Amino acid sequence: MPFDLPTIRSHFPALRQPTIFLDNPGGTQIAQESLDRLTTYLIHFNANHGGAFPTAQASDALLEAAHTAMADFLNAKSPEEVAFGLNMTTLTMGVSRALALTFNPGDTLVVTRLDHDANISPWLRVAEDRGCRVRWVDIHPEDCTLDMDDLRAALAEKPRLVAVGYASNAVGTINPVAEITRLAHEAGALVYVDAVQYAPHGPIDVQAQECDFLVCSAYKFFGPHIGILYGRYDLLDSLRAYKVRPAPDLPPGKYETGTQSHEGISGVLGALEYLEWVGNTYGQDQAEKYRLLYQGKRLALKQSMGAIRAYEYELTRALLDVLEEVPGLKIYGVTDIHKLEQRLPTFSFTLKGWSPRQVAERLGQVGINVWDGNYYALAVTERLGVEDSGGMVRVGPVHYNTVEEIYKFGEELRKIAATTN
Ligand SMILES: Cc1ncc(COP(=O)(O)O)c(C=O)c1O
Numbered sequence: 001m002p003f004d005l006p007t008i009r010s011h012f013p014a015l016r017q018p019t020i021f022l023d024n025p026g027g028t029q030i031a032q033e034s035l036d037r038l039t040t041y042l043i044h045f046n047a048n049h050g051g052a053f054p055t056a057q058a059s060d061a062l063l064e065a066a067h068t069a070m071a072d073f074l075n076a077k078s079p080e081e082v083a084f085g086l087n088m089t090t091l092t093m094g095v096s097r098a099l100a101l102t103f104n105p106g107d108t109l110v111v112t113r114l115d116h117d118a119n120i121s122p123w124l125r126v127a128e129d130r131g132c133r134v135r136w137v138d139i140h141p142e143d144c145t146l147d148m149d150d151l152r153a154a155l156a157e158k159p160r161l162v163a164v165g166y167a168s169n170a171v172g173t174i175n176p177v178a179e180i181t182r183l184a185h186e187a188g189a190l191v192y193v194d195a196v197q198y199a200p201h202g203p204i205d206v207q208a209q210e211c212d213f214l215v216c217s218a219y220k221f222f223g224p225h226i227g228i229l230y231g232r233y234d235l236l237d238s239l240r241a242y243k244v245r246p247a248p249d250l251p252p253g254k255y256e257t258g259t260q261s262h263e264g265i266s267g268v269l270g271a272l273e274y275l276e277w278v279g280n281t282y283g284q285d286q287a288e289k290y291r292l293l294y295q296g297k298r299l300a301l302k303q304s305m306g307a308i309r310a311y312e313y314e315l316t317r318a319l320l321d322v323l324e325e326v327p328g329l330k331i332y333g334v335t336d337i338h339k340l341e342q343r344l345p346t347f348s349f350t351l352k353g354w355s356p357r358q359v360a361e362r363l364g365q366v367g368i369n370v371w372d373g374n375y376y377a378l379a380v381t382e383r384l385g386v387e388d389s390g391g392m393v394r395v396g397p398v399h400y401n402t403v404e405e406i407y408k409f410g411e412e413l414r415k416i417a418a419t420t421n
């Protein structure tokens with residue numbers, strides 16, 4: 001069944017406002033299922049771990065269900081490979097410190113110019129602390145794809161770790177993660193994948209991609225503000241986590257420092273229940289593709305993300321058409337319509353005569369939310385030479401956006417372009 005947008009949108013209370021939400025790469029709106037899990041947790045099950053009383057036991061059971069659901073979403077081998085935390089950045093700071101203990105002075109760590117700073121700075125700090133070398137992998141500035149030749153050259157230096165994004169939060173490029181992990185493993189490196197931007201847009205399979213670590217954030221996929229770490233069990237088990245003594249010695253507990261946002265973790269369960277509903281309702285035509293690989297909830301979640309990816313292709317096409325019509329507008333990233341599978345519907349651009357902030361302000365005044373600046377993808381804006389002029393305007397639909405919204409955005413953008421600033 002094709003997406004029924006009014007029904008999809010009815011699952012998002014925030015969308016009852018007249019606002020056009022194209023600010024999704026900075027955070028999506030929350031699904032009702034997630035909100036319900038959040039409030040139900042706080043009203044009925046609010047307790048700390050391990051108590052001998054019913055609310056604590058119900059709370060622990062819910063947290064376990066959320067780990068299982070997240071393992072289903074990522075196709076992890078077991079729920080023990082999933083740890084929750086404050087956000088992706090904090091989880092990465094923690095794991096990078098644990099990994100740092102295994103690095104030696106002179107070891108090489110690879111980072112890329114396409115990444116969000118949350119998958120760069122933690123490794124720069126590790127390198128500083130441990131006397132490691134940092135090897136930057138460049139991008140092709142003309143279409144903002146990763147320079148795979150440069151990556152191969154970096155791997156020839158036998159790095160210990162490759163930190164790479166699944167998709168760029170700035171320019172929407174999707175990296176060939178399976179190929180990158182294969183090459184990195186051949187070179188003897190571990191791979192740390194930042195899937196924060198990709199997670200709301202397409203299916204992830206950590207086993208097929210052979211990721212060692214993968215991180216994402218539920219507030220980018222229709223849940224609350226909380227981060228998620230996947231790690232291969234043997235790695236999570238063998239690393240020495242920064243933890244307090246009475247906390248569990250085994251994964252995932254050894255990485256879940258302090259008392260977590262239990263309501264947030266329940267909210268993740270709700271967001272995944274929403275996606276499962278999408279998969280069962282609208283993803284049947286994806287079944288053929290995934291049936292042999294997945295079953296049950298895992299199949300429903302893959303159908304869901306497959307259907308979302310297919311629908312978003314329409315949004316990508318519409319957005320590209322709209323942007324290309326605006327005089328004086330420069331798009332950064334993949335624009336070749338034959339290569340759109342290499343990008344998300346996340347587009348960044350500059351408009352002649354207007355600063356990115358001014359464009360975002362004007363759109364904000366007519367109820368259209370877009371971001372401007374560098375969105376912490378500092379390496380990208382520096383590489384593209386736009387950091388000192390206010391970065392870029394970023395517009396990023398997700399599956400609850402409509403083609404009509406894209407056209408409305410285009411109409412308003414053309415009005416701005418036609419006005420002298
Ligand atoms: C690609 C990417 N990585 C990492 C982050 C940081 O995530 P968090 O806010 O969960 O720390 C973001 C946030 O925008 C992002 O887009």
